[in-house]
Amino acid sequence: MADGEQNPPANMAPKPITVMDGSEVYFRIKPQTQFHKLMNQYCLKTSLDVNSVTFLFDGRRLRPEETPEKVAMEDGDEIDCLLHQVGGGGEDF
Structure with a gap:
């Protein structure tokens, strides 16, 4: 690490x-x-419509107003x- 660089605070570790x-x-x-800030930035970066994706954490849908x-x-x-x-519903048999 170069002089003057600091480690980010632990509460700001990157979230994949x-x-x-x-x-x-x-x-x-x-x-x-x-x-909602993370969701919007992700969609801008990947050229996706925020209404066309779902974000999940531990198997449950994240709501835009929630926080980590x-x-x-x-x-x-x-x-x-x-x-x-x-x-994807398939045919009725």
Whole structure:
């Protein structure tokens, strides 16, 4: 690490967002920051419509007004991003 560089505070450790294809994008987010900021930035970076994806943490959907603190995120936790799917119901047998 170069002189003058500081480690980020522990509460701002990067949170990976894992996409369905297995790729990861990292964001730093403060414990009190609402997820809508992260969701919007992720969608801008990946050219996706925020209404076409769902963000999950520990198998449950994240709401935009929630915060990492509210959902008890810890360092090393991941957020999953899934694209909405249409169809797939199959035929009636």
